[in-house]
Amino acid sequence: MTKNPNKTPNSNKRKLSTTDIVLMLLGLFILIRTPWSNMSSFYYLLFFLYIFCIMMRITNxxxxxxxxxxxxxxxAEIKAEIQGAEKPEPIMTAPGETISTEEKPSHTTEETPSQENPKSN
Structure with a gap:
């Protein structure tokens, strides 16, 4: 027995509903049982009702x-709103400058200019 490597089901394949099956069977019945040489108003009515049912099904x-x-x-909009709500608020560091919490430095050490050796002057 061979196994299918693609384990995801074929979701693009449309399954037939009972309504579609009934409409197909009714169409076959009408095509088979209609006396094509002697059409009466009853058979015209059957054709009209069948076409009407198909049109209503397509609309549905x-x-x-x-x-x-x-x-x-x-x-998708709800997911986007949830993701937007999960984003952290930016942290104000200076007027007009913001850093998000993701970019926030943990320990910043500014190097102060060391005093140079006064003897080297």
Whole structure:
């Protein structure tokens, strides 16, 4: 038995819902059972209702997709707000100069100019 090295499931593959399966089966039934040589108003009505159901399903899929996108966008905004809230406040060192806590030096020692040997003058 060979194992699939890619263990992530194929998320791009669309699963068929029961509504889609019912619409496909209904379409096949209409195509098979329709007397093409003797069309009556009943069969025209069946075709119209079938097309209407397909159009309503497509509209429903578009609404679900738009809702999913808006939900993902809101989640991304919330994550961005959370990450923005976690950033530390800048520390004021001098007027007009800021250092964030990440860049804050732990121990800064300024070298004072040492007095030179007075004998070397």
């Amino acid at each position: 899929l578009r609404k679900q997709y738009a809702k999913k996108e808006s939900q993902q966008r809101k989640e």
